[in-house]
Amino acid sequence: MTHTDDRTPTTVDDRPVTLVDEDARAWSPRTARARFREGLAGPTAGVARGHTQANLISVPADWAYEMLLFCQRNPKPCPVLDVTDAGSVTTVLAPDADLRTDLPRYRVWENGELVDEPTDVREHWRGDLVSFLIGCSFTFEWALTAAGVPVRHVEQGRNVPMYVTSWQCRPAGRLRGPMVVSMRPVPPGLLSAAIRESSLLPAVHGGPVHCGDPSGLGIEDLGRPDFGDPVDFEPDDIPVFWACGVTPQAAVMASRPPFALTHAPGQMFLSDARDEQFRVA
Amino acid sequence: MTHTDDRTPTTVDDRPVTLVDEDARAWSPRTARARFREGLAGPTAGVARGHTQANLISVPADWAYEMLLFCQRNPKPCPVLDVTDAGSVTTVLAPDADLRTDLPRYRVWENGELVDEPTDVREHWRGDLVSFLIGCSFTFEWALTAAGVPVRHVEQGRNVPMYVTSWQCRPAGRLRGPMVVSMRPVPPGLLSAAIRESSLLPAVHGGPVHCGDPSGLGIEDLGRPDFGDPVDFEPDDIPVFWACGVTPQAAVMASRPPFALTHAPGQMFLSDARDEQFRVA
Structure with a gap:
């Protein structure tokens, strides 16, 4: 499930340490995504300085309205940066990214239960999934x-x-x-x-x-x-x-939709957007 | 269609002038809504100082996801303050308000055409309408x-x-x-x-x-x-x-949903929320 080059993070008490080193700070988002696509995994705080990181949750289309409404009604935890069309694996936040492969690690949920934590979700992907990219405080x-x-x-x-x-x-x-x-x-x-x-x-x-x-x-x-x-x-x-x-992952646990994909906590999507685009003053 | 007490605004070149006078500035939002419910109409800039005003658009439930997504994808013109459940005539922004009667003036749209501008939309209301309250620059x-x-x-x-x-x-x-x-x-x-x-x-x-x-x-x-x-x-x-x-009214004109209700431009919903609740710093 994990790629084991020398960048694969080591663990402390079975927890992965962050990826951040001077090198990772200077990565472009595209480089970061390429490394994650190759299998590198770990928390992304400090990676690709100045670029906006995002949480991911993908739900079946018949749950999309309720997820978007949940985000609108809870804008502090769930500020939505993009919503994809059903089945799309791309986002306006990084047009060349593939949402199925380009995050460090994912979580796969069935009926509110965590069933897998792969570094790639192509085999779990469904054509009816709508993906939500949600702002992340690492930004x-x-x-x-x-x-x-x-x-x-x-x-x-x-x-x-x-x-x-x-x-x-x-x-x-x-x-x-x-x-x-x-x-x-x-x-x-x-x-x-x-x-x-x-x-x-x-x-x-x-x-x-x-x-x-x-x-x-x-x-x-x-x-x-x-x-x-x-x-x-x-x-x-x-x-x-x-x-x-x-x-949204806590909502998945509490509400038990039949299926959902998310990022693993702290292992975010690296977008091409710059933090400054979101600064209001 | 209009109530004709001494507060009904006069017109200049057939345009209503604003309602604002020293009295209206000091109204509570509840007082403003009560006056509008009685039939008073006119632009609301300057009414009920310090209270958040909102744009209204109500669409049939089968258009609600697209409307919410349109707002998410265009957050500068369409910052959503609340979305009601289908058929509900109330909003968390002012729990005692009735969205069908408490705005100064409405617009009724059929297939993208403006068909009426009443001061009350009870006779146009439908049980499948989802209402969007959207932030207003008067605030x-x-x-x-x-x-x-x-x-x-x-x-x-x-x-x-x-x-x-x-x-x-x-x-x-x-x-x-x-x-x-x-x-x-x-x-x-x-x-x-x-x-x-x-x-x-x-x-x-x-x-x-x-x-x-x-x-x-x-x-x-x-x-x-x-x-x-x-x-x-x-x-x-x-x-x-x-x-x-x-x-959103321009989107109604361009996209021609079968039915929509909106406020009349400049004649807003007066919510109980205070402007300061929305100040980020």
């Missing part, structure tokens, strides 16, 4: 870095930690489920910059939904994320929570 | 005013001028059509403030799509808008163009 990490805000999970070579919250999304037809968040520890003196920089990019989740005490989101233990890796805090760091594009 | 006019930017059409007691452009929207299924824009003359020294203030409200069209020469949008004569009224320029004013929520 604003470059803006955080430029503003002097440390990105701990990238510094520590880990996937971003993600948590299923007790906040319920507004349902849409058969689709319902909790909001998922990503968390980044932020030094108190940089909280203002972190909020400002992310807020100006609403298409990739915008400003945080919560800062501080994780119990406000029903999160019991920051050391045990539901997806991704725990990250270490520096003294005084405040946990800051952004709505996360893994939320 | 950011309060922010412009607060930043010292004059709003000429309000000063002059006119409806905002709107123009069908030569820019084609990205199609969605059977729906296609040109982008419509609203235009406001802005003094050069205040252009920066106008762009900044509107950009921070992307849910109500955000920053302008064009400034200056109207021929860049295929507009031949600013004095002859396609909807609304011409406005007078002060010396040195620059024409500034924002994407407009009348765009």
Whole structure:
């Protein structure tokens, strides 16, 4: 299932570490997609600097309206960047990409159960699938870095930690489920910059939904994320929570559509779009 | 068709003037909706200060996915604030409002043709209609005013001028059509403030799509808008163009769905939402 060249990420406690190194930062999105198509897998934070990353969820056409409505009704976790026509494997976000092969790793869902995590979904593809590309908070990490805000999970070579919250999304037809968040520890003196920089990019989740005490989101233990890796805090760091594009996967688990394909959390689609295209001011 | 109490707006060259006076500025959205329900009609710029105004388009359920996709693919003219369930006459934006009666004036469309402009659409309502509430640029006019930017059409007691452009929207299924824009003359020294203030409200069209020469949008004569009224320029004013929520009506004209209901241009739904809810930073 995995390609094993020297770029295949090693694992720590069975978790893949991120792909990011100086080389991967400078990749073009096309190069990144080509590597992923060859089988390279791992979290994409920090890959292809300045290019917009996206969450993927593909559902059968008879679920597409409810998925689009779910996204419209929950724009913080589900800002839609593109919706394909049924059966199409391409997106306006990267016209030469193939959505079946060009992500590092996928998840295959049947009746809300995770049944496979391949690096290629050509054998699972169906002609009735409508694909949703949803903004990803990795996109604003470059803006955080430029503003002097440390990105701990990238510094520590880990996937971003993600948590299923007790906040319920507004349902849409058969689709319902909790909001998922990503968390980044932020030094108190940089909280203002972190909020400002992310807020100006609403298409990739915008400003945080919560800062501080994780119990406000029903999160019991920051050391045990539901997806991704725990990250270490520096003294005084405040946990800051952004709505996360893994939320549609939580909706799949809660709502049990017969079939869905998604990206694996943290292993995103690298689009040709530039982050600056989504900055509102 | 019109109610004739002393608030019914007078007309200039057969065009209604705006409703705005000091009294209407201070109305609550509920009061505004009650007046409109009684039959009062006219453009709503400046009514119910600080409350979010919305465009309305209601289409049969079998057109709803394409309409929602059209909006997603054209987020500048069509930022969706709410989508109702089929047949529902209420919206989360104002739970006690009735979408069939509470707008000043409606348009009824059959096969892309305008067939009626009533102040109440109860007799036209159908149980399969899905309603879309779309952000309106009247919402950011309060922010412009607060930043010292004059709003000429309000000063002059006119409806905002709107123009069908030569820019084609990205199609969605059977729906296609040109982008419509609203235009406001802005003094050069205040252009920066106008762009900044509107950009921070992307849910109500955000920053302008064009400034200056109207021929860049295929507009031949600013004095002859396609909807609304011409406005007078002060010396040195620059024409500034924002994407407009009348765009779905242009799509109805171009795409000819069998049936649609919309608001009349400039005569908006007054929601209970506050503009500040949509400010991203």
